Amino acid sequence: MGTRSNLRQSIDALCSLGSSATESVYTRLVLECVRANDAEQAARLQAHMESHSFRPNDTYIHNRLLHLYAKSGKVGTARNLFDRMPKRDVFSWNAMLSLFAKSRAQEDLWATFNDMPVRDSVSYNTVIAGFTDNRLPRKGLEVFAMMVVDGFQPTDHTYVSALHSCSMLLGLRQGKQIHGRIVLTGSLGTNAFVWNALINMYAKCGEINHAWWLFDKVPDKNVVSWNSMISAYLEVGLPEKCIEMFHEMQLASLKPDQVTISNVLNAYFETRRVDEARNLFSEVKGMKDKVCWTTMIAGYSQNGREEDALMIFRQMLLANAQPDSFTISAVISACAKLASLHQGRALHSKAILIGVDDNLLVSSALIDMYCKCGTISDARFVFNSMPSHNVVSWNAMIRGYAQNGRDQEALSLYESMIQANKKPDSVTFLAVLSACMHANLIEEGKKYFNSISKDHGITPTLDHYSCMIHLLGRSGRLDKALDLIKQMPHEPDSLIWSSFLSVCSKKGDIEHGEIAAKRLLEMDPFNAGPYIMLSNMYAAHSRWDDVASVRSLMNSRNVKKFAAYSWVEFDNKVHKFVSEDQAHPESEKIYGELQQLTRRLQEVGFVPNTRSVLHDVGEDEKFSSVCYHSEKLALAYSLLKLPGGVPIRILKNIRICVDCHLFMRYISKVIGRHIILRDATRYHHFIGGECSCKDYW
């Protein structure tokens, strides 16, 4: 800081002098600017020299200025000086290469390299590194080959960048060739950079044992060596080994750095040791960079702790850490999971404020968030505002339409994607097939399903088969659906059998349903879902003995039902309800409102549907348990609290029951409000007595 202000004062003094200084004064000041890394003052100094027609012949001074501008990303200033230099040597050209490499101007980098009258090995190294950093590893390796052909001996710098290119390309063969050359030329000495690049290359190419073998041989292991190995284990899915290495590293008296921490945090999150991750995070007080913060946010969010993710983000802002596009997209995706429109909108503003709203990561997260909150028009606005789309943003939008019951829009957007010559992937087809499934478009569904492998060369996944089972089952062809399961190239998993069970239950086909339930219970005897489905099917046919035997099986195995709950968000707060909830402070008012609503609906012909009640109890008891399901309580509370005209958003962790669905349809008509209910599988938009899912969910 002191150097900087001294520098400014010296240059101020020089400027007020009104005459030129001697060459040695200029040289000294330029070097001071370089030392202080102060391109602003350097530019002032250059201007002063030129305004006094002082043109030092010394290319050295110009080169130092050029490099300083290059390092500070002052493209225009550097280019201007370069163009007017009376003499240029290889250092001047290299400075320009470095400038273009750093400012991601690949075309200029390549053109400059080709224009050079003479090159040295640094020129090649700079270009190879430039291409590698700009994610053009093939070009990097091309220049590496060119360097050898042109008769230059590769240096350690060359090997490091070239190996980095191989890691990006997963080019094990090329990597091994370079390794061979390094050994032959005796370059594998004590330079940790080369060792680490090799470890990294083998690790990225999946050769973890080879990476470990090298790591073991590194003479002076530094933090980066350890980090390379730790991230290698993370990469190949051995988080336990990462944590082990982390402890060993500390035993070897090496201090972990920010990279170590963020890798190890990831390893903790992958092994679901969320609290250990939090403890580690709070221990490393002084050395949290934005990657550490982001890892923590993403880790919480991926482990179902979205509220904590948002809390960490607030702490990050309070700690004055600067969020970037990775951070913002992680926080937005936490909001998406919570379907928290209020906070999601605030984050959208934040993204605009820090200038990352048109980043691909952030925009896709925003589209997803708006879709999950049910505000599809906002999602479409973001989609339309994007300068370019990739497969993830297309998928987010297509899927968002499909999830919100806008099946035709989903399919027509898919057609536009194909028109735009974009390659769909398996996620795209999942969205397309689920649109067909909800719109009951059997022929189209079959057509899209067949095109997955035929036209796009993708093997259909279990998710795709699951959609087809729903489609076939819905048209009553349960035998066809079962045939399809038998023909699959994959072993049917629980998703397949539960899809099949769910269509059987809708069609009341107990025979097929029993097959599915049997398979599911073999796979996971503690999952309550199949027991309940089967039991409901028996109950619908009044087979009470079978209902009782399923229930006693459940009890003997001590299978617990998944707790169902619903929540609503307003005033920046989440209000959560369980079935027959009495815990809310305004419980009495809520029940009063709900009873009044139920009476109004019954007047216009609504009959509570108690079919979905598990066991054979008296009608009164069934009636009350259905009447106070969590989503109904959440609805009553929202009606008490929200002004008219505002859409009501309810979220639920499991699928909505038949009675609640019908209830919501009636309500939307009787009171004329738009109700959006997101359950575990999809979005229900209730408007004027109809639901966007067309009663199929």
Added chain:
DNA sequence: CTAGGGTTAG
């Protein structure tokens, strides 16, 4: 003057 490790959406 040129080089290494970490966050990557649906």
